[in-house]
Amino acid sequence: GQNIDQPTEMTATEGAIVQINCTYQTSGFNGLFWYQQHAGEAPTFLSYNVLDGLEEKGRFSSFLSRSKGYSYLLLKELQMKDSASYLCARRTGANNLFFGTGTRLTVIP
Amino acid sequence: GAGVSQSPSNKVTEKGKDVELRCDPISGHTALYWYRQSLGQGLEFLIYFQGNSAPDKSGLPSDRFSAERTGGSVSTLTIQRTQQEDSAVYLCASSLIGQDGTEAFFGQGTRLTVV
Numbered sequence: 001g002q003n004i005d006q007p008t009e010m011t012a013t014e015g016a017i018v019q020i021n022c023t024y025q026t027s028g029f030n031g032l033f034w035y036q037q038h039a040g041e042a043p044t045f046l047s048y049n050v051l052d053g054l055e056e057k058g059r060f061s062s063f064l065s066r067s068k069g070y071s072y073l074l075l076k077e078l079q080m081k082d083s084a085s086y087l088c089a090r091r092t093g094a095n096n097l098f099f100g101t102g103t104r105l106t107v108i109p
Numbered sequence: 110g111a112g113v114s115q116s117p118s119n120k121v122t123e124k125g126k127d128v129e130l131r132c133d134p135i136s137g138h139t140a141l142y143w144y145r146q147s148l149g150q151g152l153e154f155l156i157y158f159q160g161n162s163a164p165d166k167s168g169l170p171s172d173r174f175s176a177e178r179t180g181g182s183v184s185t186l187t188i189q190r191t192q193q194e195d196s197a198v199y200l201c202a203s204s205l206i207g208q209d210g211t212e213a214f215f216g217q218g219t220r221l222t223v224v
Binding site (some may be wrong): 033041042043044045048087089094095096097098099100101102 | 217
């Protein structure tokens with residue numbers, strides 16, 4: 001397997017900040033993606049990291065540490081519409097794409 | 110087309126029947142992926158096509174499952190002798206390869222129900 005691990009569920013308050021962690025198998029690593037999936041819909045792309053460090057895109061940021069096999073997705077100023085599943089995906093050297101089981105985030109008022 | 114197109118959007122079939130699911134990727138995308146998602150679960154990798162290379166079939170759960178990609182474009186996933194545990198949403202995605210940061214785009218999926 002790809003040993004992609006993320007928490008199953010998280011709950012956070014509207015307006016707050018939440019960090020969703022992902023760990024993965026480091027061998028053959030060629031990039032880390034985060035996707036958002038609302039219930040009953042297809043996943044949509046959020047962010048991509050291939051080098052160490054933080055990538056910021058509006059309210060969403062993603063961090064990568066290749067040596068540790070670790071990434072996180074940071075969501076700021078949470079809104080109710082951010083309630084969704086967040087999927088961590090690892091790209092291999094052959095450009096295949098494997099997903100974790102996803103983290104279901106619930107934003108409460 | 111503008112996006113990844115999958116058909117049918119919904120399919121109800123009787124146990125033991127064969128089904129074919131179709132995926133039209135974004136024009137020019139050389140990589141095509143099939144995943145299966147059961148209710149409330151993550152994306153289970155099934156098969157990956159990349160250009161003219163041999164597909165990675167390592168995710169196919171049994172020999173009842175097969176897929177092909179004709180002319181480097183349209184792909185068909187076939188499930189023979191369907192079982193109730195095959196009920197899931199089948200998602201197809203496509204992407205460009207050779208450019209860093211190119212994400213995979215997903216179709217809306219085919220919801221398969223085996224009764």
